[in-house]
Amino acid sequence: xxxxxxxxxxxxxxxxxxxxxxxxxxxxxxxxxxxxxxxxxxxxxxxxxxxxxxxxxxxxxxxxxxxxxxxxxxxxxxxxxxxxxxxxxxxxxxxxxxxxxxxxxxxxxxxxxxxxxxxxxxxxxxxxxxxxxxxxxxxxxxxxxxxxxxxxxxxxxxxxxxxxxxxxxxxxxxxxxxxxxxxxxxxxxxxxxxxxxxxxxxxxxxxxxxxxxxxxxxxxxxxxxxxxxxxxxxxxxxxxxxxxxxxxxxxxxxxxxxxxxxxxxxxxxxxxxxxxxxxxxxxxxxxxxxxxxxxxxxxxxxxxxxxxxxxxxxxxxxxxxxxxxxxxxxxxxxxxxxxxxxxxxxxxxxxxxxxxxxxxxxxxxxx
Amino acid sequence: xxxxxxxxxxxxxxxxxxxxxxxxxxxxxxxxxxxxxxxxxxxxxxxxxxxxxxxxxxxxxxxxxxxxxxxxxxxxxxxxxxxxxxxxxxxxxxxxxxxxxxxxxxxxxxxxxxxxxxxxxxxxxxxxxxxxxxxxxxxxxxxxxxxxxxxxxxxxxxxxxxxxxxxxxxxxxxxxxxxxxxxxxxxxxxxxxxxxxxxxxxxxxxxxxxxxxxxxxxxxxxxxxxxxxxxxxxxxxxxxxxxxxxxxxxxxxxxxxxxxxxxxxxxxxxxxxxxxxxxxxxxxxxxxxxxxxxxxxxxxxxxx
Numbered sequence: 036x037x038x039x040x041x042x043x044x045x046x047x048x049x050x051x052x053x054x055x056x057x058x059x060x061x062x063x064x065x066x067x068x069x070x071x072x073x074x075x076x077x078x079x080x081x082x083x084x085x086x087x088x089x090x091x092x093x094x095x096x097x098x099x100x101x102x103x104x105x106x107x108x109x110x111x112x113x114x115x116x117x118x119x120x121x122x123x124x125x126x127x128x129x130x131x132x133x134x135x136x137x138x139x140x141x142x143x144x145x146x147x148x149x150x151x152x153x154x155x156x157x158x159x160x161x162x163x164x165x166x167x168x169x170x171x172x173x174x175x176x177x178x179x180x181x182x183x184x185x186x187x188x189x190x191x192x193x194x195x196x197x198x199x200x201x202x203x204x205x206x207x208x209x210x211x212x213x214x215x216x217x218x219x220x221x222x223x224x225x226x227x228x229x230x231x232x233x234x235x236x237x238x239x240x241x242x243x244x245x246x247x248x249x250x251x252x253x254x255x256x257x258x259x260x261x262x263x264x265x266x267x268x269x270x271x272x273x274x275x276x277x278x279x280x281x282x283x284x285x286x287x288x289x290x291x292x293x294x295x296x297x298x299x300x301x302x303x304x305x306x307x308x309x310x311x312x313x314x315x316x317x318x319x320x321x322x323x324x325x326x327x328x329x330x331x332x333x334x335x336x337x338x339x340x341x342x343x344x345x346x347x348x349x350x351x352x353x354x355x356x357x358x359x360x361x362x363x364x365x366x367x368x369x370x371x372x373x374x375x376x377x378x379x380x381x382x383x384x385x386x387x388x389x390x391x392x393x394x395x396x397x398x399x400x401x402x
Numbered sequence: 403x404x405x406x407x408x409x410x411x412x413x414x415x416x417x418x419x420x421x422x423x424x425x426x427x428x429x430x431x432x433x434x435x436x437x438x439x440x441x442x443x444x445x446x447x448x449x450x451x452x453x454x455x456x457x458x459x460x461x462x463x464x465x466x467x468x469x470x471x472x473x474x475x476x477x478x479x480x481x482x483x484x485x486x487x488x489x490x491x492x493x494x495x496x497x498x499x500x501x502x503x504x505x506x507x508x509x510x511x512x513x514x515x516x517x518x519x520x521x522x523x524x525x526x527x528x529x530x531x532x533x534x535x536x537x538x539x540x541x542x543x544x545x546x547x548x549x550x551x552x553x554x555x556x557x558x559x560x561x562x563x564x565x566x567x568x569x570x571x572x573x574x575x576x577x578x579x580x581x582x583x584x585x586x587x588x589x590x591x592x593x594x595x596x597x598x599x600x601x602x603x604x605x606x607x608x609x610x611x612x613x614x615x616x617x618x619x620x621x622x623x624x625x626x627x628x629x630x631x632x633x634x635x636x637x638x639x640x641x642x643x644x645x646x647x648x649x650x651x652x653x654x655x656x657x658x659x660x661x662x663x664x665x666x667x668x669x670x671x672x673x674x675x676x677x678x679x680x681x682x683x684x685x686x687x688x689x690x691x692x693x694x695x696x697x698x699x700x701x702x703x704x705x706x
Contacts, residue, residue, distance in 0.1 A: 232674070242412050
């Protein structure tokens with residue numbers, strides 16, 4: 036295990052890849068899993084942040100100053116997230132659009148609060164992030180209790196009396212979600228047959244799959260990320276277990292289908308109604324498509340997080356993070372690519388909208 | 403009963419994969435008494451080379467499964483062996499005769515280097531492979547539960563056993579094996595007796611890497627998805643297997659792999675999935691408490 040510590044220490048040393056900034060610039064950052072097994076999401080965040088900054092700078096910047104982007108790589112590791120946060124603080128970053136994993140966002144937010152940095156997560160859905168967060172935590176995505184409510188009710192309504200397994204990966208995100216689904220499903224009158232944690236980062240889930248098979252499971256809910264969920268679904272189908280697979284917003288990446296192949300057909304997941312199709316996003320989506328980037332998943336969320344911050348800073352007339360945070364909660368709605376966004380006192384968006392998506396033939400679409 | 407049998411098949415396969423990787427650890431340890439921490443990453447490279455070969459063969463129109471399998475195996479073993487050779491040459495040989503921890507640290511550095519090299523060269527995203535070997539045999543048709551063993555599982559189990567037999571024979575019966583055992587006992591004396599120690603150690607690394615390539619290919623075929631990080635978890639498990647079986651012993655490596663695979667699987671099957679590693683490592687600790695040199699290890703091991 037000590038090798039892992041060494042790897043983490045070495046990686047932390049080489050983490051912060053600055054893009055170079057003159058003194059008159061305002062430094063903002065995006066932080067997420069740029070490497071590691073969830074790197075696909077880090078790439079989405081990076082694409083969104085780069086485009087947002089390019090667009091804002093082209094329009095004259097914020098308060099007459101240009102924005103410069105810093106990238107932090109936490110690899111979805113909570114310990115690394117803290118060192119990234121400290122590192123960003125030492126580079127006098129004003130605002131962070133991140134992190135991705137809830138398990139990273141929560142510990143990092145404590146550092147940011149102390150250092151006076153504003154944080155808007157484009158993706159962390161665990162309720163604790165804003166529930167326990169201080170003045171500085173915001174998110175432009177929904178919360179797992181909202182997501183879990185919809186998924187739990189959906190399962191109870193659509194599969195009454197069937198044998199359901201709820202699996203999770205023990206991460207802040209995965210377990211939080213699984214617990215919400217369980218609670219809401221039970222409240223709606225359906226008891227699960229299996230509630231089980233699995234080990235993230237493994238490849239062999241054959242023992243778990245045989246266990247599901249033995250229990251005659253008909254519906255499987257995944258509180259976890261696409262790498263493990265994808266492998267479990269693939270191994271389920273290989274062994275002839277045709278239970279319905281249901282996941283959440285962490286499956287919203289084409290990489291899910293790369294892992295499952297045709298086995299992923301029919302997988303359901305909850306996510307906000309596709310931001311790419313909103314009229315407010317049309318212009319930005321066209322810019323991404325022109326650069327051959329598909330603004331899937333969290334690209335537009337990261338873009339919107341930076342937009343909200345820029346608008347609030349303009350309105351407050353300062354980039355002082357405390358003042359911007361007050362402004363974000365007090366004023367609004369803020370016009371973003373996701374549509375108008377307002378924040379409640381905790382920093383959550385006031386109107387989250389989760390809908391079900393289904394994977395068919397390598398693409399996902401709203402159900 | 404049928405459920406237990408299915409889990410036995412699952413556990414056997416997993417254990418054989420651990421054992422196959424563990425063979426490489428144990429061979430290198432046996433000869434120079436050094437834990438080659440980069441072995442897990444050489445295994446990962448073997449998996450990547452196999453994947454690239456499958457794709458190239460597919461593009462070249464060679465799609466007959468048995469021919470493709472043999473060709474990929476040969477290509478992967480050759481190229482991965484080159485990596486093994488280079489790793490030894492660059493990271494370990496200059497440090498031979500240095501203090502004991504030096505090659506160990508060098509190995510950790512090599513492991514980080516290989517991971518990052520593949521991450522940069524191939525991207526951080528997972529790489530999938532369409533199923534190549536499909537089909538299987540139904541072992542038991544129960545009322546509710548059907549026990550099956552897939553063709554891939556049979557291939558993995560047989561491959562590990564064949565590889566184990568071949569390499570046990572090489573070490574026991576050939577001039578190279580004799581040279582290896584001599585280097586293991588006393589390098590200076592072996593040198594005095596005219597054995598080319600450098601060449602023998604080099605060959606051990608080449609063979610170890612070729613073994614890792616076999617394991618990498620099996621892993622790729624069985625799970626169908628690889629990324630640059632697979633070497634870490636697999637490496638730790640295989641290393642544990644080698645220690646449990648008695649590091650330095652080839653049958654011990656496979657036995658240790660089997661035990662760990664079976665413990666993990668049966669623990670997942672009947673208790674909590676999330677504590678399977680705790681179970682496996684507890685058994686390791688207990689075994690080492692009563693048998694410090696592992697199940698099949700010899701007692702004269704003092705090197706670290």
